[in-house]
Amino acid sequence: MITPSFWILSILFATMVITGLFTMNSTLIALSLPLNLYLLVAVFFAPGKQKLKASRSLSTDRITQGMDVTVHIQVTNEHARIEELHLSELSPFSVKDLGGRVSEHTTLAPGETVEYEYILQGWRGEYRFEGLLARVIEPFGLFEVREQLPAVGKVLVYPEVSNLKAFPIRPPQTKGFTGPIPSRKSGTGMDFFGIRQYQLGDSLRHVNWQKSARHSVDLFTNEYEQERIADVGLILDARPHCDIAFQGRRLFEYSVEATASLSEMFLGEGHCLSLLIYSVGIVRVFPGYGKVQQERVLKALATADTGLNYAMEHLRYLPARFLPPRGQLVYISPVSSGDLERIIRFRTQGYEILVVSPNAMDFERWNETDPEKPDFQLAARFAQVERDLIFNNLREAGVQIVNWHVDQPLSTVLDHIRIQNSLRQRTIQVLQ
Amino acid sequence: MRYTRWIVPVSMLSASFLLLLAYGLGEYWLGALAAAGLGLWGWYDLKKRKWVWGVDIFLVVAVLLVTVGAILELRLYLLLPALLFTLVFWDIARFQIRMADAPASQKLVDIERRHLSILGMVIAVGGVVAFVTLAFQVQLSFAVILILGVVLVISLGQIYRLLRS
Numbered sequence: 001m002i003t004p005s006f007w008i009l010s011i012l013f014a015t016m017v018i019t020g021l022f023t024m025n026s027t028l029i030a031l032s033l034p035l036n037l038y039l040l041v042a043v044f045f046a047p048g049k050q051k052l053k054a055s056r057s058l059s060t061d062r063i064t065q066g067m068d069v070t071v072h073i074q075v076t077n078e079h080a081r082i083e084e085l086h087l088s089e090l091s092p093f094s095v096k097d098l099g100g101r102v103s104e105h106t107t108l109a110p111g112e113t114v115e116y117e118y119i120l121q122g123w124r125g126e127y128r129f130e131g132l133l134a135r136v137i138e139p140f141g142l143f144e145v146r147e148q149l150p151a152v153g154k155v156l157v158y159p160e161v162s163n164l165k166a167f168p169i170r171p172p173q174t175k176g177f178t179g180p181i182p183s184r185k186s187g188t189g190m191d192f193f194g195i196r197q198y199q200l201g202d203s204l205r206h207v208n209w210q211k212s213a214r215h216s217v218d219l220f221t222n223e224y225e226q227e228r229i230a231d232v233g234l235i236l237d238a239r240p241h242c243d244i245a246f247q248g249r250r251l252f253e254y255s256v257e258a259t260a261s262l263s264e265m266f267l268g269e270g271h272c273l274s275l276l277i278y279s280v281g282i283v284r285v286f287p288g289y290g291k292v293q294q295e296r297v298l299k300a301l302a303t304a305d306t307g308l309n310y311a312m313e314h315l316r317y318l319p320a321r322f323l324p325p326r327g328q329l330v331y332i333s334p335v336s337s338g339d340l341e342r343i344i345r346f347r348t349q350g351y352e353i354l355v356v357s358p359n360a361m362d363f364e365r366w367n368e369t370d371p372e373k374p375d376f377q378l379a380a381r382f383a384q385v386e387r388d389l390i391f392n393n394l395r396e397a398g399v400q401i402v403n404w405h406v407d408q409p410l411s412t413v414l415d416h417i418r419i420q421n422s423l424r425q426r427t428i429q430v431l432q
Numbered sequence: 433m434r435y436t437r438w439i440v441p442v443s444m445l446s447a448s449f450l451l452l453l454a455y456g457l458g459e460y461w462l463g464a465l466a467a468a469g470l471g472l473w474g475w476y477d478l479k480k481r482k483w484v485w486g487v488d489i490f491l492v493v494a495v496l497l498v499t500v501g502a503i504l505e506l507r508l509y510l511l512l513p514a515l516l517f518t519l520v521f522w523d524i525a526r527f528q529i530r531m532a533d534a535p536a537s538q539k540l541v542d543i544e545r546r547h548l549s550i551l552g553m554v555i556a557v558g559g560v561v562a563f564v565t566l567a568f569q570v571q572l573s574f575a576v577i578l579i580l581g582v583v584l585v586i587s588l589g590q591i592y593r594l595l596r597s
Contacts, residue, residue, distance in 0.1 A: 005526060008488050012495045014588070019499055021581050024574070027502045030565035034516055034558030035495075038523075041554050043591060084530070084543060105534035107543050114539075139550045141526050 006142040009039060038140065045138035047145045051079035054132050054149035062156040062302075065124050069155050070100075072117040073132065077108035084137040085114070090148060091130040122157040124256065126303045129153040158298040159256045164265040164411050167418060171230045171352045173326035179229025179270045187226035194223045231274075231287065231324030232266045234259055234297075236304065237333030238279035239313070243306045244360055246367035254358040254406045255332050256301050261410055262330055262356065263297045275300060276322055278315070280307030284322060315342040326350040334360040337390055344397045355394060356402040356410075361387065363406050435544055436524045443524065444474040444490070447517035451497050454510035463504075467497060474521070487525040494518040508566055516559050523551055 013035040020028030052075055059070040075087060088103040100118030108114060120127075132149040166180065174181055186193045195208055198219035211220040236259045243252040259275070266273050267290060275297050277283035283304065285296050311317065315338065323329060329351045331343065346353055361383050365371045371380075391401050404413050448471030455463035470493050477486035498515045502508070527547055534540050572580075 005488065008491065010588075012492065016495070016499055017581075017584060019503070021577060023503060024577070025503060026569055026572075027505075027508060027566060028499060030562050031498060031502055031508075031512060031515055033562040033565060034519060034555065037558040037561065038519060038554050041550070043594070045550075083546065086530070101535055103533060105531055105543065106539045107546065137530070139547050140523060141530055 001144045001146060003142055003144055006039075006042065009035060009142070013039060039142070042138055042140040042142040045083060045140075046143040047082065047136040047138055048080075050077075050082070050134070050136050050145060050147055052076070052134055052147060052149055053078055054134075054151040056129060056132075056151040056153045058153050058155060061154060062158060062299075063122075064158045065160045066121065068119050068121050070117055070119050071129070071153070072115065073104075073151065074113060074115045075104075075108075075132070075134070075149065076113040077110060079110065081110055082108040082136050083139045084141075086135040086137065087114075087116075088133050088135075089129065090133045091128070120155075122155065124157050124159045124253065124302055125305075127155045127157065129155075156299060156302045158302050159253070159260045161260045161264050161298075162257070162409060162411055164261050164414055165418070166269055167262075167265065167354075167414050168421065169230065169232070169328045169352065169354065171232075171326065171328035172350055174226075174228035174230045175272060177229050177270070179227060181228055181230050181271075182225045185226045186223035189224040189227045191225045191227075192222060193225040195220050196223055197221075229270045229272060231327030232271045233323045233327055233329045234263060234266075234273065234275045235318070235323075235329060235331045235333075236275065236277045236301075237315070237331070237335075237339075238277050238304055238306045240306045240308050241336065242334050244363055246363070249367065251334065251358055251360055251363045251406070252306055254363075254404070255334075256304055258356050258358065258404065258410050259332050260298060260301050262332070264294060266330075267291075267294050267297075271328075272324070273297070274324060276318075277301075277304050278312060278318060279304065280309045280312075282312070282318075282322065287324060315339045316345075318342060320346070320349055323351070328352045328354065330354045330356060332356045332358075334358055335387075335390055335394075337386065340390060340393055343394060343399060347397045347399060353399045354402065355399055356404060357391075358404045358406050359387075366407055435548055436528055439548075440521060440524050440528065441475075441478060443517045443521040444478065445471060447494055447514050447521060448474060450510045450514035450517065451494065451501070454501055454506040454514065455497075457510070458501075458504060458506045460504060460506070463497065463500065466493070470494060470497070478525075484529070487522050487529075491518060491522040512559065512562055512566070516555050519558075520551065520555060 013032050016028050016032035016035070020026065020032065054073065054075045057072045057074075059072075063069050073087070075085075077085075085106050085108050086103065087106075101116045102118050104114060104116045106114045129152060131151050134147045134149050136145040136147070137143070169181060171181070172184075182189070182191055186196075195211055198207060198212075198221045202221045206221045206224075208220045208222050212218065236255060238252065238255075242255070243250055245251075263273055263275065270289070272287045272289055273293055274287040275285040277300060283300055285293070285300050288296065329346060331353060333339065333355070335355060335357045343353060343355070361380055365380065368376060370376065391403065394401055402413060402417055404410060448467055451467035451470065452464050455461075455467055470490065473493075474490050477490065495515065495518065498511050498518075501511050527544075531540065531543070
């Protein structure tokens with residue numbers, strides 16, 4: 001590729017020569033010789049087809065938000081000497097550069113290798129490194145050869161996961177394996193479930209001697225409630241109206257963080273967990289257990305983003321067949337009035353529902369420059385009334401609500417609700 | 433940029449001063465004013481580096497001043513160094529722009545040293561050839577000049593074709 005500088009110098013050289021010829025001034029021709037020599041040397045060194053081999057290695061291909069990844073690049077020259085080699089990333093990426101060199105300027109002898117590295121820190125998402133752009137320039141910068149060197153790579157940045165204490169859930173149906181959830185069925189367990197007549201084969205350790213003493217013939221035995229694992233379905237609402245962005249901060253990120261933290265908590269307890277992201281399409285992670293499932297969930301969450309699809313504008317289009325029957329649903333969304341109908345229908349279909357709702361108003365107030373403004377105050381009051389009404393309707397339908405003020409950690413909010421629930425249960429027991 | 437840092441202002445000021453001197457000694461005050469203006473423009477561009485075409489404008493104006501100076505038969509021992517300093521300034525300034533985002537390293541020093549050695553050789557050889565040509569002038573008939581012109585045009589065409597391929 002010929003650079004504009006070559007044309008400028010060539011035109012000046014031609015001007016001097018032609019003027020010299022027309023004015024029959026030999027001095028001008030003589031004066032043009034240094035320019036001529038400069039051009040000839042540039043032509044002599046002009047780079048041809050290059051044979052460069054590039055490779056890229058990453059210190060890790062998956063990190064959690066806030067962690068660093070080191071990108072190491074190696075380029076080998078398999079052809080003639082290169083006077084000036086400029087290497088840069090083919091696709092600019094929006095990650096924080098922490099150190100090292102993102103681009104390299106060097107000279108390469110035949111067979112020589114240049115290596116450089118840099119450290120990156122990214123926000124949640126998927127980052128693809130397409131390759132390198134190599135610009136080979138002769139010493140005077142008049143000729144340039146550009147080549148795209150394939151050196152692909154990919155880094156997945158997972159969302160931050162905060163440690164949550166076990167949150168009590170009571171789905172109507174549990175699975176067959178032992179777990180932490182009372183299954184509403186008698187069997188081996190810790191909590192007292194009831195008393196029944198002694199049957200042959202029952203352990204004598206479970207005989208209720210107090211009850212048996214009041215009867216002349218029969219023996220009675222204690223029953224305990226089976227503790228099982230449950231099917232948990234997480235639904236992350238990623239429709240555009242659920243997201244508010246202020247100066248690079250997004251409410252959706254809180255929803256993603258909550259989903260990641262909850263998934264870790266439920267999988268840590270041994271539950272069978274599935275994930276559904278309701279966005280441009282339905283992204284689904286099929287039910288599974290353990291660390292492998294956690295990896296799948298985090299992978300899906302790393303690339304999750306909001307998007308508009310008119311076919312999925314309303315939650316009522318969410319098909320129930322994607323969700324575990326009569327299991328525990330956790331709906332993570334700021335919740336709008338349009339969602340009420342579908343959530344209540346889930347309740348009637350036999351699901352136990354927990355709504356984790358990042359408070360959009362708090363988020364807006366937090367980012368507002370003048371939150372004491374009368375207009376803002378009035379709008380906030382209206383929004384608060386609407387939110388309270390939605391939550392009241394949901395509570396009446398038996399939905400458990402976690403109203404998450406995003407300036408507090410989710411663990412604190414869940415702890416608070418856990419204490420409230422245990423106090424309420426104690427009060428009911430006392431009243432009974 | 434250990435070496436090139438001081439070469440750029442020195443070569444730019446030298447080129448402007450030599451042109452100013454050449455026009456001043458020839459009592460072409462308009463040309464002297466243009467040379468002084470060129471120096472000021474070069475200095476301003478050097479300090480601000482706002483415009484990517486700044487160094488190219490300097491080159492164009494300086495070469496035009498040299499051309500006009502040669503037609504006006506100004507002192508050649510001033511015009512030739514002025515042209516060489518202009519070429520040095522234009523080359524090194526562009527080199528600095530290319531290397532602007534390169535971090536200081538031994539590799540960069542090597543590139544710089546090699547660039548300067550090639551440039552130095554070209555300028556020295558170009559200067560000597562031009563000087564020799566100016567010192568020993570041969571009278572050519574118009575027909576020979578015309579033939580040389582045709583050869584030049586053909587050569588340029590060949591170079592262009594070579595570059596295109």
